[in-house]
Structure formats: structure tokens, C-alpha cells
Amino acid sequence: MKFEELSLASPLQRAVRAVGYETPTPIQEQSIPSLLEGKDLLGIAQTGTGKTAAFALPILQKLLESGNFRSPKTCRALVLLPTRELAIQVEECFKQYAQFTAISTACIFGGVNDGPQKRNLIRGVDVLVATPGRLLDLIGQKAVSLKKLEFFVLDEADRMLDMGFIHDIRKVVAMLPPVRQNLFFSATMPDDITKLAATILRPNPVRVEVAPQSTPIERIHQELYRIDKRRKGALLKELLAAHPEMQKVLVFCRTKHGADKIVRVLEKAGVKCAAIHGNKSQTRRQEALKNFKDEQIRVLVATDIAARGIDVDDVSHVFNYDLPNEPETFVHRIGRTARAGKDGVAIAFCAPDEEQDLRAIEKLTRVKIPEGDKSIFEKLPPPQKETPESELRNARGRHQRHPQAQADSRDRRHPGRSAATDGAQADSRHAQDPRQGNASGSRSPLRGSRMTQENGAQGAVVPSRPHDAAGHSHKHRRNRPGSRARKRMREGGSFGG
């Protein structure tokens, strides 16, 4: 099928050509005709399938056709997303697809001054892309109203629930006018998402399910370097020096502090790089990301939380500078390369205390990662002897990263304690401040992933049901979804707010 067959208005056809799309992706082919007929849609799909154009193009077409005009402080279409990064990306897509029309767009998200966002809404907009917290905030301030809404899109619904936005979503839905077209997208459909969809969509929506285009593990060339923690920076530096073909390099590490340290080491070696993590301002993160996309910098160092939902094409190399202690996170990380039929390389550094993580990764992916060229070690300084202090530090790090070790030692201290308390233990990891950028605290959408045969059948890993908010421990009440503490996190951190 060609885009011309989708009966889209000529300014939209022109925009599609301008962005370089030739044929619609499966989700676009299946969704666009039904959406143009005015039907509600339940889309089971994730980022990477082309779902943004699947909903943006028909919405733009219908906005053009309807003959209505935007009124001050209102919007005609609302797209709700969980994070700022996603909101910005989706608004960018709308802008691209609407570039040959007079349709206006705006994007609102938390963690930044609301003044400019309010000013953008004064005259009203056709398409508003928002994160829930800031939207409710601006509705409360009467900067925008939803009473003229014609189209409502809830995107990344499972992530929204995972991040504790359910109450905010319900509040927004309660404000929507009864007559509207609804689009609901989620990567997974556990019971709570199905129930939420039923409260938003009209009966019998069109259901479109598209397998994620996750990268089959086999297409990624993997290498492993066993290296002590202290020499990881030197190894990264040497590998970058020895391989000029490493041009668009994403380095994942566990902590914000670690990310900054890597940047210092690389900058000293003359490598153009930047870090993105929760301590960086939104502007700095956007700038780093743009420079990386435009290849102004060679290396982007990221924590998992900061990298969530970021869509960068053509990443040539992914480094796991620190191994994550959740194997699904590893798969998520390396899936950033070898996209869209391209080749990609994933390089893992494994310190002695990360062997356990490595085993878990190899078990999940069913791939034994081959060791890289050992001659590179000749260029490194000799390993330093561990001091009693560094050994203690390593042991402490190991202990914190492996809750089972904590549980074991707790069991030794409290032999009578039941296994039932382990849920609370696991939850305390989930409940960590996500701005810490700590992989163990990250709420990876791939949590609980499973190997599937349907999705690529070559060991591609797709998300199963994300961690259930209902599983949160009473011991950690202050971080339960919807609590004030979580709201504070969302507002200040990398979450949308």
C-alpha cells in the first residue's frame, strides 16, 4: 500500500513525502482508514511501530475537514503522554505532518516555568500535547479548558499507570466533553489497562494490534570486556580511539555521578560527548539529545531513566558501561541499536562483582556474549590493587544492587521473617526516587519481560505486564502511585508531571 491510497488531504500527503515516508507501516495501514471514518481505536503497539503518524495524520485530516476554529484557551485535540521527552517528540511529529497547513500545536509538561506554555495557549491551539500533571495544573489556573475538545488520545497507557498517573488520567477524562473521538494506545493490555480503556472509548472500538519492531538479539553484534571497575573509563576511551567507526555511541551507566565522571574522562581525551540524567535541567537534556541526533557529539552518556522513551535513530554502538541488575533493562538498552534493518554493536563491560548480572542477562537472552579483542588491554594502565576501603565500597555497592543479598542477610538477622515481606523489599527498589537514575530504581517498561516466539521469533524480548502498582508495599506508602511524594518526584524529575 502507498500513502496516496490512504485518501489523506494533499498538504498531509506532501508532508509525508517531505519526511521521507513511502509506505505506511502496518499500524498506519490498519488505523488510518478507521480513524478517518470517525471510529474510536484501541491500539496495542509501542514506540517504533509508527503509531504517532497512525494517529496524528487522521486527526490532522479531520481537524482540517471539520471547518471548526480554535477558541481562546482551548484545544481541539489532546494527546496525553507520560514523559516530557515523549510529549516533545510527539509534538515535533505533529508539527512536521502539519507543516503545510495552518494547524497550530503546543506542548506542555512539568518541571519548567509554566509562563511560556500559558502564553502559547491564550489564543487556543488545534493540537495540545501534554503530560497529565501540568495539564491539570494549567486547567486549574484556567489557562486552558477541554470543553471544545474533539479528539482525545491517551498514549503509552500502561506506562502512565506504571508511573502512577491513574488519578490524573481519571480527572482529565472526567473533564472531556461527551461527544469526541477517542484513541487509546498501550504496549500491553493487562486487566487494569483494559478497564481504563473501557472508561474512555466508545463501545466496540476498532482494535489494532501490532507486534513491536524490537531488534532481534541476533542482529546485534555483541562483545564483552571483563574489566575491573576502576579501568572502565580508560577502556571506553581506548575503544573509542581504536574504532573511529564508533560514531553515534550511547553509553549506559547506573548513576548520575557515574555519567558525569564518564563525560569528564572522555572530554579530557577530546571526545565530544554529553550526559543526560535527572540532575540535568530539561533544557540541557534537550540540547544534549539534539546534539547527539545531529551528530554534533559522538557519545551520549545516559542513565536508564533519562533515556526512557528517547527515540534516536541510527545509534551505531551501545555500551553497557555498568551492567544493569535487571536483564530486561539490558535488552532494552541494546535494542537502541540495529534498528530498522541497520547493523549495530553492543559492548558490555563486566566488573568482577557484575558476573551475577551477566549470567542473568545471558540466561534471559539465551546468548553467550563473546569476549572482545583482548589486545586492547595492553593499552590500559595496569589494574590497581584493591584497598580495604575500595573493597568495602564494592561490597556495599553489590549489596545495594542485589536486593536478594539484602533479603538473605536480613533473613540471617531475622530468621523468623516470612517470604511475604519480600514483596515489600522488591517494592522499595521500585519506589526509589526515579531521579536517582539508578537502574535498580528504574521502572523499566520491560519489567517482567518474557521471551516470545511471535515477536521476531529470534529471541526478541517484548514487554509483558509492567510492574503492578497494586503491588506496592504499605511500608512504602509515601511512594505509592498518586501519593504526594510521587507527585513531587514527577514534577521535579524526568517524569512529565
Ligand code: AMP
Ligand atoms: P513512532 O512509533 O511513531 O515513534 O515512529 C518510529 C519512527 O518511525 C519515527 O522515527 C518515525 O519518523 C518513523 N516512521 C513512522 N512512520 C513511518 C513510515 N511510514 N515510513 C518510514 N518511517 C516511519
